[in-house]
Amino acid sequence: MSLCNVSKRFGDTTVVSDFSLDLFAGEFVALLGASGSGKSTTLRMLAGLERPSSGKVLMDGVDVTDLRPAARNIALMFQSYALYPHLSVRQNIATPLRQTRLSAAARLPGAGLLSGQVRKAESEINARTQSVAQMLRLDGLLERRPGQLSGGQQQRVALARALVRDPSAFLLDEPLSNLDTALRHSTREEIRDLHRRTGHAFLLVTHDQTDALSMADRIVVMIAGRVAQCASAADIYHRPANREVARFIGAHRMNILPPGVEAASFHPRGMQDDIGIRPEALQADPNGALLATLTNAAFHGEETLLRLRTDAGAELLAVTEGTASLPPQGTKMRFGAQAARLHCFDAATGLRKEIKA
Amino acid sequence: MNMRESMSTLLLTGPAALALVLCVFLPVAVVFVLAFTNYQIGAPGIGWVGLDNFAQLFGSRMGRNAILNTLTYVSIVIPASVGLGLLVALGLHALARSLPRVSEMLKAVYFLPVAATLVAMAVSWQMLLHPSLGLVNTWSSALGLPAPLWLSDRGLVLYTLSAIGIWQSVGYNMVLFLAGLAAIQPSLYDAAEVDGATSGWARFWLVTWPMLGPTTLFVMVVTAASAFRVFETVATLTKGGPAFASDTIVYALYREGFVYFKAGYASAITVVFFLALLLLTALQIWVIERKVHYR
Numbered sequence: 095m096s097l098c099n100v101s102k103r104f105g106d107t108t109v110v111s112d113f114s115l116d117l118f119a120g121e122f123v124a125l126l127g128a129s130g131s132g133k134s135t136t137l138r139m140l141a142g143l144e145r146p147s148s149g150k151v152l153m154d155g156v157d158v159t160d161l162r163p164a165a166r167n168i169a170l171m172f173q174s175y176a177l178y179p180h181l182s183v184r185q186n187i188a189t190p191l192r193q194t195r196l197s198a199a200a201r202l203p204g205a206g207l208l209s210g211q212v213r214k215a216e217s218e219i220n221a222r223t224q225s226v227a228q229m230l231r232l233d234g235l236l237e238r239r240p241g242q243l244s245g246g247q248q249q250r251v252a253l254a255r256a257l258v259r260d261p262s263a264f265l266l267d268e269p270l271s272n273l274d275t276a277l278r279h280s281t282r283e284e285i286r287d288l289h290r291r292t293g294h295a296f297l298l299v300t301h302d303q304t305d306a307l308s309m310a311d312r313i314v315v316m317i318a319g320r321v322a323q324c325a326s327a328a329d330i331y332h333r334p335a336n337r338e339v340a341r342f343i344g345a346h347r348m349n350i351l352p353p354g355v356e357a358a359s360f361h362p363r364g365m366q367d368d369i370g371i372r373p374e375a376l377q378a379d380p381n382g383a384l385l386a387t388l389t390n391a392a393f394h395g396e397e398t399l400l401r402l403r404t405d406a407g408a409e410l411l412a413v414t415e416g417t418a419s420l421p422p423q424g425t426k427m428r429f430g431a432q433a434a435r436l437h438c439f440d441a442a443t444g445l446r447k448e449i450k451a
Numbered sequence: 452m453n454m455r456e457s458m459s460t461l462l463l464t465g466p467a468a469l470a471l472v473l474c475v476f477l478p479v480a481v482v483f484v485l486a487f488t489n490y491q492i493g494a495p496g497i498g499w500v501g502l503d504n505f506a507q508l509f510g511s512r513m514g515r516n517a518i519l520n521t522l523t524y525v526s527i528v529i530p531a532s533v534g535l536g537l538l539v540a541l542g543l544h545a546l547a548r549s550l551p552r553v554s555e556m557l558k559a560v561y562f563l564p565v566a567a568t569l570v571a572m573a574v575s576w577q578m579l580l581h582p583s584l585g586l587v588n589t590w591s592s593a594l595g596l597p598a599p600l601w602l603s604d605r606g607l608v609l610y611t612l613s614a615i616g617i618w619q620s621v622g623y624n625m626v627l628f629l630a631g632l633a634a635i636q637p638s639l640y641d642a643a644e645v646d647g648a649t650s651g652w653a654r655f656w657l658v659t660w661p662m663l664g665p666t667t668l669f670v671m672v673v674t675a676a677s678a679f680r681v682f683e684t685v686a687t688l689t690k691g692g693p694a695f696a697s698d699t700i701v702y703a704l705y706r707e708g709f710v711y712f713k714a715g716y717a718s719a720i721t722v723v724f725f726l727a728l729l730l731l732t733a734l735q736i737w738v739i740e741r742k743v744h745y746r
Contacts, residue, residue: 143641164647176642180661189657193647201656255646 095140095263095295100149102135109135110319113149117263122289122296124310128342129301132319137265137299141170153262164194169261169294173268175252177240184223184236187254191219194259226258229291246277253288263295270305282308303343307331315339337368337444340437346373346399349410353441356406359383360431363438363449370437373399376412382430386410391420402429479725485718492712504719516695517703520609521679524699527613528620528678533670535617536624541659543625544632558629562622569619573687576615577602602688605696612684612697620677624670631666635659668739672732679728700724 096116102109110132117123117140127133138144139151142163151159158166169190177186192201195215199205206213227233230250240248249269256264269285270278286309289296300306306313307327315322315330322342323335334340340348349371351357357364360371360383386402398420402410412429414420421427438447486504490497508514539561547554564572579586580601588598601611639658648654682701685691691698691706700720708717 138641141645143644162649163645164649168645170641170645172638172642174636174638176636176638178639178642178657178661180664190646193643193653193657198650198653 095151095153097136097140097146098150098152100136100139100146100151102132102139102144103147108319110139110146113316113319113321115314115321115324117295117297119295120293122286122298122309122311124298124300124306124313125316126300126303126306126313126342127316131316133299133301133316134267136316137170137267137297140263140297141168141265142166143170167259167262169256169259169264171252171256171264171266171269173271175240175248175272177248177251177255179240182237182239183232183243183251184227186240186251187227187232187258188219188223190255190259191222195219222258226254229257230254245272245274246281249273249281253285257288257292261294263297264289264292266296266298268300269298270300270302278305285309307343315342317342333446334370334437335446337370337439340370340439340446344372344374346411346413348372348437349376350439351408351410354406356384356404356408361433361436361438361449363447366441367447368439368441368444370439371410371431372435373411373413375431375435376410376429377431378412378414378427379430380428382428384429385426386429388421388423388425388427390423402427482718482721485715486722487719488715490715490718492708492714494712500715504716505723507716508719508723513695513698513703517698517700520697521681521699521701523609524613524616524681525675525678527610528616528681529671529674531613532617532620532624532674532678533667535621536670537628537663537667539621539625540628540632541655544629558625561625564619565622565626569683570687572619573615573684576684577688580611603693605693608689608693608697612681612689615684615688616678616681620674624674627666627670627673628663631663632659635662668735671739672735675731675735676728679724679731 096114098114100113101111113132113136115123115125115136125133125136135144139146142151142158142161142165146159149159150157153166163170178189181189195218196205196212200209200212200215206216223236224233227236230253232247232250232254235243235247235251240251243251249272253269266285270281273281282305285296285298289309298306298310307330310327312324313327313330314324317338323330323339325333325335330339330343334343334348337350341350351360351364351369351371353364353366353368357367357369360369363369384404386404388400389403390401392399392401397413397415400412400414400420402412404410410429436449438449439445440447487499487501488497489500489503509518543554543557543561546557578584580588582588582598582600582603585601587601592598599607602608635658639662640654643654643657646657648657680701681699682705685697685699685702686705689697691702701724704717704720704724707713707720
């Protein structure tokens with residue numbers, strides 16, 4: 095399934111512009127972006143809840159831009175889960191099947207008593223519901239209402255409801271944002287596992303790069319409604335396509351030295367280009383290229399964050415091991431970085447320039 | 452500290468509680484006692500009559516007529532007013548997306564009867580429904596339709612009053628339903644859409660109707676309470692007539708108590724009315740509450 099040059103405008107604001115994305119069968123793609131970058135809108139266009147202002151949505155080469163979500167057979171898991179609070183877990187999971195397989199009259203209570211056909215459909219639905227519930231360890235909770243479940247259980251019900259009708263693609267909108275840290279961790283693995291077992295195409299929308307990096311085969315970084323980079327997790331981290339992606343990805347924001355003597359001390363290209371160094375690549379080194387003043391050191395347990403100021407006034411961040419002994423604040427220290435871990439960006443356009451080590 | 456806290460609590464709640472006891476509970480208690488007497492306002496004596504007053508209410512043709520009329524009125528007004536209120540609210544809620552200005556204006560129009568004094572409105576209805584000069588009959592005869600005697604036909608008057616009752620309460624129910632509709636999470640509609648509830652009908656039964664459960668219960672209770680108390684339209688338009696065809700419980704109560712000064716009998720009617728309303732409300736809440744709050 096793919097989006098072709100899709101744009102979406104709300105009034106005068108363009109939320110998504112000229113966006114193209116291909117989602118192949120069985121693939122796990124993450125759409126990563128800060129809030130307001132248009133990633134949720136993109137997801138809604140893919141699902142069919144929002145109509146693109148221009149461009150096309152294709153599935154297997156067929157234009158589905160005007161088809162409704164149910165006709166696209168796409169499953170969507172909502173950030174808020176959007177479970178029906180008046181229905182039991184069993185009924186929640188069965189809803190997509192009941193809505194698509196039974197007519198309005200057959201959905202009436204007691205319809206199964208009158209028609210054998212409805213009875214047969216209902217027992218099929220029941221069997222399918224049961225098996226999906228079993229897969230997600232919900233079999234003991236089927237008669238409860240969503241209000242009686244914990245956040246993690248609600249999330250599994252939402253997953254089950256999305257999976258129950260064997261969708262062609264599975265879209266997840268911030269699936270982990272309402273879970274606590276411990277649960278997030280196990281749910282990440284569970285979702286990966288689910289992807290492997292079902293073999294559906296998964297598209298995950300998230301603002302959390304750890305989610306994206308740890309789950310997806312391919313990551314689409316979205317900045318201000320455009321695709322900033324589309325690559326594997328390793329590539330996004332090690333070879334960011336431009337300055338914005340470089341700053342966005344990574345637990346700590348990448349240091350960017352503007353063109354000048356200090357940047358050039360790391361690499362000759364630094365005379366005319368920006369030089370980027372990840373804080374974890376910047377290490378204290380008596381023979382290092384750069385002299386800087388330690389302005390602040392914050393101990394975070396496994397690591398210590400060092401705030402530095404160079405003589406030219408650039409603010410930098412370095413990360414060292416938590417066990418390293420530190421000189422007092424105000425000390426002048428030398429820092430260096432391996433040439434292979436330097437990044438070079440065009441000062442004007444911000445685009446990546448490959449440099450030789 | 453504890454002492455001072457309880458003093459200030461007493462100071463804050465005391466006056467209102469005292470007023471409530473003096474102005475509500477005490478009179479109710481008096482009414483309950485009077486219901487078993489033959490007291491007449493201004494009469495020198497008072498005598499204990501036991502259940503005679505109640506026997507008169509349920510046993511006499513007049514009493515039974517008032518009860519039956521009220522039940523008929525209520526059984527028309529509740530479903531129609533709640534149903535129409537919901538329908539109007541759904542329409543205006545949908546309209547607010549495409550034509551917000553028009554929707555706001557219509558909301559005000561529908562709410563107008565609620566804000567207006569019913570007695571004043573009754574005068575307008577009297578003029579509209581006048582058998583020969585009223586707008587309704589002028590138009591219906593112009594269209595070649597019969598021109599019935601809306602307020603003086605014994606078989607028709609109760610339905611006319613019901614229609615006015617519906618007209619008066621739809622706006623209020625609409626506002627309550629609109630508030631209920633606005634509180635429904637939009638993501639539930641998205642989920643319904645993704646789950647294949649593509650028709651508006653399917654979405655209504657899957658999301659709107661169940662999510663409006665608490666609102667609907669409240670609207671039903673409020674509508675029932677006001678419908679049972681129907682009085683203004685009866686007093687101003689028909690005085691219970693013609694030939695008691697539109698006599699209702701509260702109007703009978705008013706007539707017995709304030710026209711014939713039969714305080715004892717009027718009190719008995721009040722007691723029955725009070726208990727009936729209490730029972731209805733309790734029933735609605737106990738039976739339906741369990742089904743509308745999804746905890």
